[in-house]
Amino acid sequence: MVEYNINEQLKTGGRVNDKTAAFNWPEIYRNRRDRIRALIGNGVILWLGNSLQPRNYEGNTYPFRQNSHFLYYTGLSRPDLAMLSFPDSGRDVLFAASPDMDTVVWNGPGCSIGDLARDGGIDTVEELKQLENHLDLARKQGRTIHYLPPYSASSMYRIAGLLKAEPDEIKAGVSRILMEEVSKQRSVKSEAEIIQIEDALSITDRMHRACMAAARPGMREIELSGLIQSIALSCNRQQAFNPIVTVHGEVLHNDSSETVIRDGQLLLNDSGAESPMWYASDITRTFPVNGKFTEIQKEMYRIVLRVQLEAIEMAKPGITYRDVHSAACRILVEELQTLGLMKGDPSEAVESGAHALFFPHGIGHMMGLDVHDMEDLGDIVGYNKKETRSGQFGLKYLRLSRPLEPGFVLTVEPGIYFIPALIERWRNERQHEAFIHYDRLEDFESFGGIRVEDNILVTSSGARLLGPGIPKTIPEIEEACSRAVQGEWPPM
Numbered sequence: 361m362v363e364y365n366i367n368e369q370l371k372t373g374g375r376v377n378d379k380t381a382a383f384n385w386p387e388i389y390r391n392r393r394d395r396i397r398a399l400i401g402n403g404v405i406l407w408l409g410n411s412l413q414p415r416n417y418e419g420n421t422y423p424f425r426q427n428s429h430f431l432y433y434t435g436l437s438r439p440d441l442a443m444l445s446f447p448d449s450g451r452d453v454l455f456a457a458s459p460d461m462d463t464v465v466w467n468g469p470g471c472s473i474g475d476l477a478r479d480g481g482i483d484t485v486e487e488l489k490q491l492e493n494h495l496d497l498a499r500k501q502g503r504t505i506h507y508l509p510p511y512s513a514s515s516m517y518r519i520a521g522l523l524k525a526e527p528d529e530i531k532a533g534v535s536r537i538l539m540e541e542v543s544k545q546r547s548v549k550s551e552a553e554i555i556q557i558e559d560a561l562s563i564t565d566r567m568h569r570a571c572m573a574a575a576r577p578g579m580r581e582i583e584l585s586g587l588i589q590s591i592a593l594s595c596n597r598q599q600a601f602n603p604i605v606t607v608h609g610e611v612l613h614n615d616s617s618e619t620v621i622r623d624g625q626l627l628l629n630d631s632g633a634e635s636p637m638w639y640a641s642d643i644t645r646t647f648p649v650n651g652k653f654t655e656i657q658k659e660m661y662r663i664v665l666r667v668q669l670e671a672i673e674m675a676k677p678g679i680t681y682r683d684v685h686s687a688a689c690r691i692l693v694e695e696l697q698t699l700g701l702m703k704g705d706p707s708e709a710v711e712s713g714a715h716a717l718f719f720p721h722g723i724g725h726m727m728g729l730d731v732h733d734m735e736d737l738g739d740i741v742g743y744n745k746k747e748t749r750s751g752q753f754g755l756k757y758l759r760l761s762r763p764l765e766p767g768f769v770l771t772v773e774p775g776i777y778f779i780p781a782l783i784e785r786w787r788n789e790r791q792h793e794a795f796i797h798y799d800r801l802e803d804f805e806s807f808g809g810i811r812v813e814d815n816i817l818v819t820s821s822g823a824r825l826l827g828p829g830i831p832k833t834i835p836e837i838e839e840a841c842s843r844a845v846q847g848e849w850p851p852m
């Protein structure tokens with residue numbers, strides 16, 4: 361019997377690999393800043409790094425995660441940094457606080473602010489307290505201060521303090537042109553970034569294989585969630601988002617709980633590690649708790665997989681992701697018709713939104729330094745200027761609609777879900793009766809949900825699947841589930 365040694369997965373990996381070290385990162389950051397400065401052309405750009413966020417009191421904080429825009433332009437992951445970029449002089453100034461003795465005593469000396477500047481390829485560094493003076497001067501000179509919308513209250517108040525304005529004025533004063541240009545620049549991924557994402561996926565591959573091998577009827581969801589997180593953590597990786605490991609796949613973002621997983625159920629695992637340089641990965645696999653799909657589970661899984669493979673096949677420069685989404689929905693409807701769950705013209709069903717009973721979300725989203733890349737910038741990222749997001753149930757969760765371009769990294773993640781409360785509501789309201797066989801849905805009330813999600817790179821002619829090939833076909837999944845777990849998992 362092929363064995364899967366979990367202890368091996370816990371021990372190895374994690375360091376920045378040779379491929380990553382081969383790039384001149386300070387130069388990459390400098391080039392990115394040169395480009396954004398040239399595009400903005402005037403004023404001053406204020407880049408604000410994140411601060412530590414309190415958990416239950418100020419000194420007890422969540423693990424630090426840097427602002428992704430700050431990471432993109434500096435690579436510096438330390439709380440309380442800021443940078444000013446001056447488009448007219450082509451200069452960037454990093455602002456950081458030199459550690460005082462209390463900080464050295466409690467947190468260690470850390471690296472010097474000079475070393476930080478060198479790592480980010482930044483020539484000038486000043487004490488953090490000088491930042492306000494620079495901004496005062498810029499305002500006195502009547503220069504535009506460009507900044508991105510702050511997504512946390514702490515950043516909002518920090519900017520408000522620096523610019524001596526009220527939070528409402530700060531919200532109204534965000535730089536639209538900076539948002540647009542940052543979005544354009546970050547949307548197209550370089551080779552170095554793809555290597556990062558694939559590095560993240562190599563850990564995510566271990567997380568998913570371990571979950572398949574370890575799952576047994578009688579375990580609790582949270583044990584498996586703990587397992588996959590321990591694999592990432594022991595490789596010095598954070599999760600790119602809170603993992604979803606659940607037998608209630610029909611609840612789209614269900615938190616793992618102490619729910620016992622049972623024979624005959626499907627387990628959905630939507631999780632992804634970050635890379636050493638904080639790039640995301642986002643993979644969903646759905647597999648049988650006991651390792652063997654039933655006939656109806658096989659049939660439903662085959663449909664989701666077919667939709668996913670055809671969507672990947674369609675992805676290429678020029679096609680809009682909205683069209684990929686709609687085409688995927690039509691295939692789904694056709695397949696659900698052969699199962700006797702839907703009826704009528706597939707295109708009309710999709711246009712009316714009837715399919716959203718089974719697939720109430722979008723086919724995928726951009727991915728990069730954020731799992732939903734740059735979602736803090738809003739629909740600038742995923743929608744063309746003239747296009748507004750649909751309000752229709754289902755379609756309103758399509759985060760990416762615009763034409764695809766080479767260098768985009770996307771998720772492709774169709775699913776089929778049987779959501780009892782939604783079915784009951786629609787049945788009672790007689791919604792989309794022309795397209796849905798409500799009487800046949802009773803057999804599926806406890807089916808749960810299936811999602812299959814991969815990450816792809818749009819190339820010059822099509823799309824390339826990223827990652828090492830995480831088990832996805834029915835035979836691959838049943839094989840990965842059949843591996844005996846060797847090592848000390850689950851713990852006694």
Ligand SMILES: [Mn+2]
Nearest residue numbers: 642771773813
């Ligand atoms: Mn996703």
